[in-house]
Amino acid sequence: MQGFSTRAIHAGQEPDPTTGAVIGPIHTSSTFAQDGVGGTRGGYEYSRSANPTRTALQECLASLEGGRHAHAFGSGMGATDTLLRILLRPGDHLVIPHDAYGGTFRLVDKVLSGWGVEYTAVDLGDLDALRAALRPTTKVVWCETPTNPLLGIADIAGLAEVAHSGDARLVVDNTFASPYLQTPLALGADVVLHSTTKYIGGHSDVVGGALVTSDDELADRISFTQNSVGSVPGPFDAYLTLRGAKTLAVRMERHSDNAERVAELLAAHPAVSTVLYPGLPEHPGHEVAAKQMRRFGGMVSFLAAGGREAALTICASTKLFTLAESLGGVESLIEHPGQMTHASVAGSMLEVPDSLVRLSVGIEDVDDLLDDLRSALDAASA
Numbered sequence: 416m417q418g419f420s421t422r423a424i425h426a427g428q429e430p431d432p433t434t435g436a437v438i439g440p441i442h443t444s445s446t447f448a449q450d451g452v453g454g455t456r457g458g459y460e461y462s463r464s465a466n467p468t469r470t471a472l473q474e475c476l477a478s479l480e481g482g483r484h485a486h487a488f489g490s491g492m493g494a495t496d497t498l499l500r501i502l503l504r505p506g507d508h509l510v511i512p513h514d515a516y517g518g519t520f521r522l523v524d525k526v527l528s529g530w531g532v533e534y535t536a537v538d539l540g541d542l543d544a545l546r547a548a549l550r551p552t553t554k555v556v557w558c559e560t561p562t563n564p565l566l567g568i569a570d571i572a573g574l575a576e577v578a579h580s581g582d583a584r585l586v587v588d589n590t591f592a593s594p595y596l597q598t599p600l601a602l603g604a605d606v607v608l609h610s611t612t613k614y615i616g617g618h619s620d621v622v623g624g625a626l627v628t629s630d631d632e633l634a635d636r637i638s639f640t641q642n643s644v645g646s647v648p649g650p651f652d653a654y655l656t657l658r659g660a661k662t663l664a665v666r667m668e669r670h671s672d673n674a675e676r677v678a679e680l681l682a683a684h685p686a687v688s689t690v691l692y693p694g695l696p697e698h699p700g701h702e703v704a705a706k707q708m709r710r711f712g713g714m715v716s717f718l719a720a721g722g723r724e725a726a727l728t729i730c731a732s733t734k735l736f737t738l739a740e741s742l743g744g745v746e747s748l749i750e751h752p753g754q755m756t757h758a759s760v761a762g763s764m765l766e767v768p769d770s771l772v773r774l775s776v777g778i779e780d781v782d783d784l785l786d787d788l789r790s791a792l793d794a795a796s797a
C-alpha cells in the first residue's frame with residue numbers, strides 16, 4: 416500500500432480526462448444528462464444521490480482510513496444522525512462515552528430519545544464498565560478517543576471485542592486523532608465517523624462529516640438513508656475538504672510537536688493544577704494511546720488551579736490563541752468548554768469541570784504560542 420501522504424494527495428484524484436487539469440473540477444451540476452432513459456454516465460443522475468466532487472473526497476477518505484467505503488456528509492452531526500437512524504430502532508440501546516462530544520450527547524439525549532432509543536453513558540476507558548452496561552438490546556457502542564474535551568483514552572481493540580461479544584457494533588468518532596494518527600477499522604471498529612470540519616478540512620473554513628466502513632451491506636444502507644434524508648455536502652465543501660486533506664500528515668506532525676511543547680509548559684506552570692494530554696507519561700491512557708496512535712495530536716486541556724474565575728481569565732488573556740469553539744485548524748484556539756462547546760451537557764452526568772480550559776494547538780511558530788500562553792497563565796496567577 417502507498418504511504419499516507421501519497422494517498423492523501425492522489426486517492427480518488429486523477430487528472431481530468433478531458434482537459435488534463437491536475438486538480439479535478441468542482442462539479443456544481445445538480446443533474447446529469449442521460450444517454451437514453453436510465454443511461455447514466457458513471458451512475459450520476461442527481462447530486463443528492465451522488466456527485467463527482469463528493470466521490471473524489473469519499474475515495475480519498477476511504478483510503479486514508481483503510482476502509483472500503485466512505486460517505487461524505489454536510490456535517491459531522493449529519494453523519495452521526497444518519498448512522499444512528501440506520502443502526503437503532505425504538506427500544507434499542509446504545510452506549511456513549513461519559514464525556515461524549517456535547518452535540519452527540521444532545522442528539523442522543525434530546526432527539527433520539529424521543530423515538531424510544533435508550534442510552535447509557537459509560538467511562539469507556541474501563542472495559543468492565545462497558546461489559547456491565549451492555550444489554551441484549553445494545554446495538555451500538557459509540558466511542559471517542561481521545562475524548563472531547565477531557566482527552567480520555569479508550570482501548571479500541573478491547574472495545575471491539577466487548578461490543579462484538581454481544582450484538583453491538585463499535586463506532587469510533589476519530590475526529591480528534593484524524594486518520595493520520597489512528598485508524599480504528601484496523602483495530603476492529605465497524606464504522607469510523609469524522610467531523611471533517613476539524614483536522615481533515617484543517618483550515619476552519621468548511622463544515623462537513625464522514626462515515627467510513629468496510630461493511631458492504633452497511634455501506635449500502637448508508638447510501639440509501641443518506642439519499643433519503645438528504646444529509647449531503649455541497650460540491651464546494653467537498654472540494655475544500657479534499658484540498659485540506661492533502662496536507663493532513665504534515666499538519667498533524669506539527670500539531671503534535673507544538674502540543675507536546677505546550678503540555679510541558681502547562682505542566683510546569685503554577686496556574687495549572689492538571690494537564691490532560693495523552694502524550695504525558697502520567698496520563699492514565701498514555702500506554703493505550705501509545706499503542707494505537709502514531710503520535711498524540713494537537714488537543715490539550717487543563718484545569719486552572721484558581722478554579723472557574725482563573726479559567727475565564729486565561730481564556731480572556733491570550734492574544735494568539737483565539738477564543739473560539741471548534742478545533743483542528745491551522746490556527747490556535749482556546750475555549751472554556753463548560754460555557755462554550757459543552758454548555759449542552761451542563762447539569763447532566765456529562766458536565767465538565769468549570770476550571771477546564773481546552774486548547775486546539777495550531778501550527779504557528781511554537782515559541783510565539785508558548786509566549787502567549789505564559790503571559791495568559793501569569794495573568795491568572797497574579
Ligand SMILES: *Cc1c(COP(=O)(O)O)cnc(C)c1O
Nearest residue numbers: 490491492516563590610612623
Ligand atoms: C465537532 C465534532 C463533532 C460534530 O461535527 P460537526 O461537523 O460540527 O457537525 C462530532 N464529534 C467531535 C469529536 C467533534 O469535535
